[in-house]
Amino acid sequence: GAGVSQSPSNKVTEKGKDVELRCDPISGHTALYWYRQSLGQGLEFLIYFQGNSAPDKSGLPSDRFSAERTGGSVSTLTIQRTQQEDSAVYLCASSLDLPKDTQYFGPGTRLTVL
Amino acid sequence: GENVEQHPSTLSVQEGDSAVIKCTYSDSASNYFPWYKQELGKRPQLIIDIRSNVGEKKDQRIAVTLNKTAKHFSLHITETQPEDSAVYFCAATDDYKLSFGAGTTVTVRA
Numbered sequence: 001g002a003g004v005s006q007s008p009s010n011k012v013t014e015k016g017k018d019v020e021l022r023c024d025p026i027s028g029h030t031a032l033y034w035y036r037q038s039l040g041q042g043l044e045f046l047i048y049f050q051g052n053s054a055p056d057k058s059g060l061p062s063d064r065f066s067a068e069r070t071g072g073s074v075s076t077l078t079i080q081r082t083q084q085e086d087s088a089v090y091l092c093a094s095s096l097d098l099p100k101d102t103q104y105f106g107p108g109t110r111l112t113v114l
Numbered sequence: 115g116e117n118v119e120q121h122p123s124t125l126s127v128q129e130g131d132s133a134v135i136k137c138t139y140s141d142s143a144s145n146y147f148p149w150y151k152q153e154l155g156k157r158p159q160l161i162i163d164i165r166s167n168v169g170e171k172k173d174q175r176i177a178v179t180l181n182k183t184a185k186h187f188s189l190h191i192t193e194t195q196p197e198d199s200a201v202y203f204c205a206a207t208d209d210y211k212l213s214f215g216a217g218t219t220v221t222v223r224a
Contacts, residue, residue: 042203044214105157
């Protein structure tokens with residue numbers, strides 16, 4: 001079946017602008033994660049959604065970052081007033097409902113803030 | 115929170131030789147340890163994982179060992195091939211929030 005998809009694949013924006021990144025998880029996966037991968041670094045956890053439970057937002061780096069998940073499926077990560085340090089690859093992953101089920105990653109969105 | 119350190123950051127091996135990547139973690143409650151492979155420009159993909167009730171797991175040319183007492187785990191790739199060239203990430207968790215190492219760039223020389 002189809003894997004996790006993300007759009008856009010690349011996004012170039014100017015400092016101060018808002019951006020929205022989209023993630024479509026694998027059908028039937030109730031858990032959804034956002035990670036950030038800066039150049040030469042590992043993956044940094046941002047936020048976790050599980051079913052109808054309140055999301056775990058503990059990894060969001062500032063209040064400029066927010067995310068929502070509509071209808072238990074598609075998720076949008078929004079970064080307001082982007083800064084150059086926001087430049088990174090943003091990866092989405094999804095898994096079945098158990099906490100340590102395999103996380104399947106999307107191809108990522110490469111964000112460049114000029 | 116969990117802190118995962120990964121070594122080495124780069125590794126160059128001759129085709130056919132073995133490659134070993136080591137990770138240490140800080141939280142003794144962690145009990146799930148996956149390894150991901152990320153080829154250039156591609157998404158990370160799970161290649162093997164281990165849970166804390168076992169000490170070693172193998173899948174063809176790859177194996178992972180876990181030492182809970184010392185809080186470290188390792189990835190072993192035998193008979194390396196050019197297609198093994200990639201960045202490898204280890205991770206650890208006790209629930210759903212994976213903490214990743216910084217990655218190891220493996221280059222297999224023909």
